[in-house]
Amino acid sequence: MPIYTAASLKAELNEKGWRLTPQRETILQVFQNLAEGKHLSAEDLYYMLQNEGEHISLSTIYRTLKLMARMGILRELELAEGHKHYELNQPYPYHHHHLICVRCNKMIEFKSEPILKIGSKTAQKEGYHLLDCQLTIHAVCPTCQRSLLPA
Amino acid sequence: MPIYTAASLKAELNEKGWRLTPQRETILQVFQNLAEGKHLSAEDLYYMLQNEGEHISLSTIYRTLKLMARMGILRELELAEGHKHYELNQPYPYHHHHLICVRCNKMIEFKSEPILKIGSKTAQKEGYHLLDCQLTIHAVCPTCQRSLLPA
DNA sequence: CAGAAAGTTGATAATCTTTCTAATTAAGTG
DNA sequence: CACTTAATTAGAAAGATTATCAACTTTCTG
Numbered sequence: 001m002p003i004y005t006a007a008s009l010k011a012e013l014n015e016k017g018w019r020l021t022p023q024r025e026t027i028l029q030v031f032q033n034l035a036e037g038k039h040l041s042a043e044d045l046y047y048m049l050q051n052e053g054e055h056i057s058l059s060t061i062y063r064t065l066k067l068m069a070r071m072g073i074l075r076e077l078e079l080a081e082g083h084k085h086y087e088l089n090q091p092y093p094y095h096h097h098h099l100i101c102v103r104c105n106k107m108i109e110f111k112s113e114p115i116l117k118i119g120s121k122t123a124q125k126e127g128y129h130l131l132d133c134q135l136t137i138h139a140v141c142p143t144c145q146r147s148l149l150p151a
Numbered sequence: 152m153p154i155y156t157a158a159s160l161k162a163e164l165n166e167k168g169w170r171l172t173p174q175r176e177t178i179l180q181v182f183q184n185l186a187e188g189k190h191l192s193a194e195d196l197y198y199m200l201q202n203e204g205e206h207i208s209l210s211t212i213y214r215t216l217k218l219m220a221r222m223g224i225l226r227e228l229e230l231a232e233g234h235k236h237y238e239l240n241q242p243y244p245y246h247h248h249h250l251i252c253v254r255c256n257k258m259i260e261f262k263s264e265p266i267l268k269i270g271s272k273t274a275q276k277e278g279y280h281l282l283d284c285q286l287t288i289h290a291v292c293p294t295c296q297r298s299l300l301p302a
Numbered sequence: 303c304a305g306a307a308a309g310t311t312g313a314t315a316a317t318c319t320t321t322c323t324a325a326t327t328a329a330g331t332g
Numbered sequence: 333c334a335c336t337t338a339a340t341t342a343g344a345a346a347g348a349t350t351a352t353c354a355a356c357t358t359t360c361t362g
Contacts (some may be wrong), residue, residue, distance in 0.1 A: 128290035139279035
């Protein structure tokens with residue numbers, strides 16, 4: 001269920017004096033066709049496109065991901081160590097949060113309507129226009145608790 | 152109000168087979184002496200120490216910040232673009248969250264007991280040992296909403 | 303208290319991300 | 333549809349973060 005079609009993306013870009021380019025349209029499509037719960041790093045996206053015969057430079061990819069996150073189209077996730085991941089920013093019934101093991105980086109998604117409410121109320125109270133709110137829980141998973149390995 | 156004294160840090164490190172070094176103790180002290188609401192990047196910390204005549208290498212600083220975040224002593228914040236910030240991870244009455252403008256990076260801290268409860272319940276339900284939970288709200292502040300500048 | 307074992311540091315290299323710049327491309331105007 | 337203006341791209345360079353490794357410390361053991 002695409003929230004943003006190419007047309008609505010173009011409209012929103014133009015509203016701000018920006019442009020819809022083939023690269024941006026392509027990147028949006030990739031995220032719309034992604035299975036739920038999936039998320040991509042900049043490199044993931046780069047090589048995925050290469051395999052489909054599309055060449056988009058890494059800098060454009062990084063720039064576009066950042067742009068779409070600032071527009072509220074994508075969410076920037078800080079999951080594993082060392083690199084960010086991106087996913088479509090979907091509204092309520094699909095909106096979710098992340099519980100992450102800091103040792104093994106295992107990640108569990110969970111939903112919470114109250115959090116979304118607190119988030120939008122807080123933004124509203126301060127006069128901010130809400131784009132995304134995500135609760136990130138850092139913790140140690142059962143397996144890693146039992147493990148005696150240092151880390 | 153230091154939660155971790157040098158002694159309790161040493162105890163926790165030793166429990167896992169790790170060691171309390173002068174560098175780690177120094178870094179902990181810096182964060183304990185930091186005013187509430189203040190947070191530091193790795194570089195901030197590096198130069199702050201240099202000015203005090205302490206030399207700790209950048210790689211040790213990065214390594215120590217990451218380590219203390221994984222222990223639950225520090226929180227890793229994704230505030231401004233381009234680099235992470237760290238602050239002491241404090242319990243309830245001081246525990247807070249962040250509302251961030253994606254345009255100008257202005258940041259507002261806010262507190263919420265319900266979120267902390269949801270976070271700890273979620274972790275518990277999955278058998279995870281909670282270290283930190285932070286709600287990050289990305290939004291556009293009133294000033295930037297009025298601004299017509301592209302960005 | 304000497305020797306072994308393991309963790310830590312600092313320097314460097316590697317990786318990930320953002321910034322900069324010239325060339326290109328899309329949108330607006332007549 | 334040619335022309336002007338401004339945004340965008342690709343590639344290179346710079347900046348931020350993590351990984352690697354030899355030398356050094358600390359802890360443990362006998």
